[in-house]
Amino acid sequence: MGIFKIEGGKQLKGQIQPQGAKNEALQILCAVLLTPEKVTIHNIPDIIDVNKLIDLLGNLGVTVEKLASGSYTFQAKTVNLQYLESEAFKQDGRGLRGSIMIVGPLLARFGKGYIPKPGGDKIGRRRLDTHFEGFIKLGATFRYNREDYFYGVEATQLQGTNMLLDEASVTGTANIVMAAVLAKGTTTIYNAACEPYLQQLCNMLNRMGAKIKGIGSNLLTIEGVTSLQGTVHTMLPDMIEIGSWIGLAAMTKSELTITNVNWEYLGQIPNVFRKLGITVEKRGDDIFIPAHKNGYEIQNYIDGSVLTISDAPWPGFTPDLLSIILVVATQARGSVLIHQKMFESRLFFVDKLIDMGAKIILCDPHRAVVIGHDFKSQLKATTMTSPDIRAGVSLLIAALSAKGTSTIHNIEQIDRGYEHIDMRLKAIGAQIERV
Numbered sequence: 001m002g003i004f005k006i007e008g009g010k011q012l013k014g015q016i017q018p019q020g021a022k023n024e025a026l027q028i029l030c031a032v033l034l035t036p037e038k039v040t041i042h043n044i045p046d047i048i049d050v051n052k053l054i055d056l057l058g059n060l061g062v063t064v065e066k067l068a069s070g071s072y073t074f075q076a077k078t079v080n081l082q083y084l085e086s087e088a089f090k091q092d093g094r095g096l097r098g099s100i101m102i103v104g105p106l107l108a109r110f111g112k113g114y115i116p117k118p119g120g121d122k123i124g125r126r127r128l129d130t131h132f133e134g135f136i137k138l139g140a141t142f143r144y145n146r147e148d149y150f151y152g153v154e155a156t157q158l159q160g161t162n163m164l165l166d167e168a169s170v171t172g173t174a175n176i177v178m179a180a181v182l183a184k185g186t187t188t189i190y191n192a193a194c195e196p197y198l199q200q201l202c203n204m205l206n207r208m209g210a211k212i213k214g215i216g217s218n219l220l221t222i223e224g225v226t227s228l229q230g231t232v233h234t235m236l237p238d239m240i241e242i243g244s245w246i247g248l249a250a251m252t253k254s255e256l257t258i259t260n261v262n263w264e265y266l267g268q269i270p271n272v273f274r275k276l277g278i279t280v281e282k283r284g285d286d287i288f289i290p291a292h293k294n295g296y297e298i299q300n301y302i303d304g305s306v307l308t309i310s311d312a313p314w315p316g317f318t319p320d321l322l323s324i325i326l327v328v329a330t331q332a333r334g335s336v337l338i339h340q341k342m343f344e345s346r347l348f349f350v351d352k353l354i355d356m357g358a359k360i361i362l363c364d365p366h367r368a369v370v371i372g373h374d375f376k377s378q379l380k381a382t383t384m385t386s387p388d389i390r391a392g393v394s395l396l397i398a399a400l401s402a403k404g405t406s407t408i409h410n411i412e413q414i415d416r417g418y419e420h421i422d423m424r425l426k427a428i429g430a431q432i433e434r435v
């Protein structure tokens, strides 16, 4: 397993261009299975999870051609359905979370979709009921093999229907939408997730000939069509990476420009950092973060009570940035309650920050109070292990701000979602080595 060695306490400076969005890429790549025609995709991030999914598509018989860095064509003229029943698929399929979204397109176009329990972060229970309840509603038969955690759905022709999702699941909505576009008749999906990832997916599907209305809302209406054609799609910049760079700049008192961020898709993200007292300046389509020489001060509520930052389905604040908010708060002036509502094991990494000298009280698995140091006491360097992708980056930010040399193990978790992070950090002055 890889290791980062970080010499912290250095100010960084410069420009950073966000990569294409990981969670969007995982949906878009699965959508290529819906058509026998060529699909060209640009701004694909070069990260472990995405590369695993591209390999999986190749194993399924999709012709994959790399045009340039980040640009590929995919053509699923025929698909090797036997691979779905192989031992190799059981290994490949559980390598990442995003693989679950091959099920909807395969079911819709080929009548069967199988998947072993998918991987992804170990951040609490991650059920798949919403996905399979949706497929069943569309008329699929469902089976689950408890022995080897293997899920399967089959149907000769999906039928449009009305459904109310039990929760606004991101990958669940994507999966059901990709099945419903080829169903017979009209499907309505209420309580649909509507993250920018999903808006991008639905817009792409419409360009392929699908008929989806209500994009960006929690009520999608999908008129089924018999076939879809090829298209060209460009991924948005990764909003979670953008948030990570904002946090990094503030915590290391660095001046950073994050370029071409697509402001209109950032939702609450800039404002939540502003609530921590961080200056997030809009300069055209860039974000400019000045060096916070005098620190940053957490805002209280109007009545003077302590601020809470919590997650919610879009357009609420994404759970994927709460770990970063938490680490940034450790050096703020003031206190904040971090409430991670969705996942129950995503805050345990605070133990490491406490070891480094941060003032945090973990109230329960979902809530932590952070009392900021206002830079009066620097975090101390240490050795740590990255438990999940976002905690990993939060620990990396802590290490870059800490005094001395820190070591982070299990950096594959970080490489799962951040493209060449060590090279990009070096380019803005960080001292980081991959060993």
Ligand SMILES: CC(=O)N[C@H]1[C@@H](OP(=O)(O)OP(=O)(O)OC[C@H]2O[C@@H](n3ccc(=O)[nH]c3=O)[C@H](O)[C@@H]2O)O[C@H](CO)[C@@H](O)[C@@H]1O
Pocket: 023, 026, 097, 098, 125, 126, 127, 167, 168, 169, 170, 171, 172, 313, 318, 319, 320, 341, 342, 343
């Ligand atoms: C590959 C991918 O795209 N992964 C993202 C996707 O995962 P994923 O699609 O797996 O996450 P879901 O949206 O299904 O659910 C996430 C968690 O939130 C809970 N939940 C969800 C909706 C809701 O209204 N109430 C609620 O409590 C679920 O029970 C689950 O524990 O969305 C998550 C939530 O934004 C992100 O953290 C992941 O980065």
Ligand SMILES: C=C(OP(=O)(O)O)C(=O)O
Pocket: 022, 023, 049, 096, 097, 098, 119, 120, 121, 320, 389, 390, 417
């Ligand atoms: C939880 C995340 O990813 P995944 O769903 O792939 O585990 C994430 O991107 O923060």
